[in-house]
Amino acid sequence: MPTLVLTPRYSEDSQALWKAAARQGWSIERLPDWRVPAHLRALEEPVFYGEALFAPSLGEGLGLRLDNPPEDWLPDLPREYRLREIALSTLAAQRQCAEPAFVKPPNDKSFPASVYAGAELPQGYDEDMPVLVAEIVRWRCELRCFVLDRELRTWSLYARDGESARDSGFASSAEEDAQAVAFLQRMLDDPRVPLPRACVIDVGYIEGRGWACVEQNAAWGAGLYACDAQRALEVIRHASVRHEAGEAA
Numbered sequence: 001m002p003t004l005v006l007t008p009r010y011s012e013d014s015q016a017l018w019k020a021a022a023r024q025g026w027s028i029e030r031l032p033d034w035r036v037p038a039h040l041r042a043l044e045e046p047v048f049y050g051e052a053l054f055a056p057s058l059g060e061g062l063g064l065r066l067d068n069p070p071e072d073w074l075p076d077l078p079r080e081y082r083l084r085e086i087a088l089s090t091l092a093a094q095r096q097c098a099e100p101a102f103v104k105p106p107n108d109k110s111f112p113a114s115v116y117a118g119a120e121l122p123q124g125y126d127e128d129m130p131v132l133v134a135e136i137v138r139w140r141c142e143l144r145c146f147v148l149d150r151e152l153r154t155w156s157l158y159a160r161d162g163e164s165a166r167d168s169g170f171a172s173s174a175e176e177d178a179q180a181v182a183f184l185q186r187m188l189d190d191p192r193v194p195l196p197r198a199c200v201i202d203v204g205y206i207e208g209r210g211w212a213c214v215e216q217n218a219a220w221g222a223g224l225y226a227c228d229a230q231r232a233l234e235v236i237r238h239a240s241v242r243h244e245a246g247e248a249a
Helices: 012-023 055-061 091-095 173-190 228-237
Strands: 003-006 029-030 046-049 064-067 087-089 101-104 114-115 130-134 139-148 151-160 198-206 208-217 240-242
Touching: 003 087, 003 240, 012 046, 012 228, 046 064, 046 228, 055 064, 087 208, 091 130, 130 240, 139 173, 139 228, 151 173, 151 228, 173 198, 173 208, 198 228
Parallel strands: 003 029, 003 046
Antiparallel strands: 064 240, 087 130, 101 114, 101 130, 139 151, 139 198, 198 208
16 A cells, blocks of 8 residues: 655645545655654655655655656757757856856756846855756746656646746646647657656747747656646656665665
8 A cells, every 4th residue: 555755844735645645545644854754664655745855865764766857858858849949057157158048957946947147146056066058938838747657647737928827726728738738748659758657747838939848857746736636646656666675775
C-alpha cells in the first residue's frame, strides 16, 4: 500500500492530494519537521510530495531518488517545440551580457525567473551555478500538464498574459484546451523528446509564434492549480524511485 509523505508545510495542493490519497485508501504521513522520523524509513512504498528546497534530504531519508529534468533538456528540445532561443549558461557568464534576457535556474527557484540585463542579476549565489537564458517572448496563456508513460493525465491553465490565472479559477477555453492537448501530444509521440516515466510539462501559446513548451518540471514538487488531484497523484506516485541496492543516496 502506498504512503503519501507530505512536508510540514500545509498548502492547498498538499491538502488536495491528502484527500485524493485518502479516497484511494493510501496511508498518509505529514512530517512534523524537516527530517524523516525513524519509523518512516522502512515504508514499503513511500510517495513524496513537497518543496524542492528540502526534497533531496527528505528523499534520501525515505530511500528515494527524486530526479529533476536534465539541465539541458529545454535547450536541447527540437526548436519546433520551444519556438525560441534558449541556452544553458552560468550566472557569471550571463552577468557579462548587457542585452536583457529571460533568466532562470533550470530546476529550482533559488532566485526569481525574470527578465534581467546582466548587471541586474541577483547577488549572493555561486557564480558557477547554471542558468537558462531564453529569448524574451510574450506568453498569452500557459498550462500545466501531468504526464505518465507519455500520456496526458490531467491539465490546468495557470497563467494568462504572464499573470497568475487564480482569479479566474484557472479556467481555460475549450479551444485553448484542444490546441494545448494537440500540441503536447505531438511532443509525447516524438521519440526525439526524452522524458522520464512521470513528469510535468508546461506548455503555452507564444504571441505571434504559436504553441510551445515552457519547461519540464519534476512531478513530486509541481503545483496542481486546477488539475485533478486524483490523476495528478497517480503521476506523482511514479515520480520518484527507490535507490537500488548499493546505489549511493
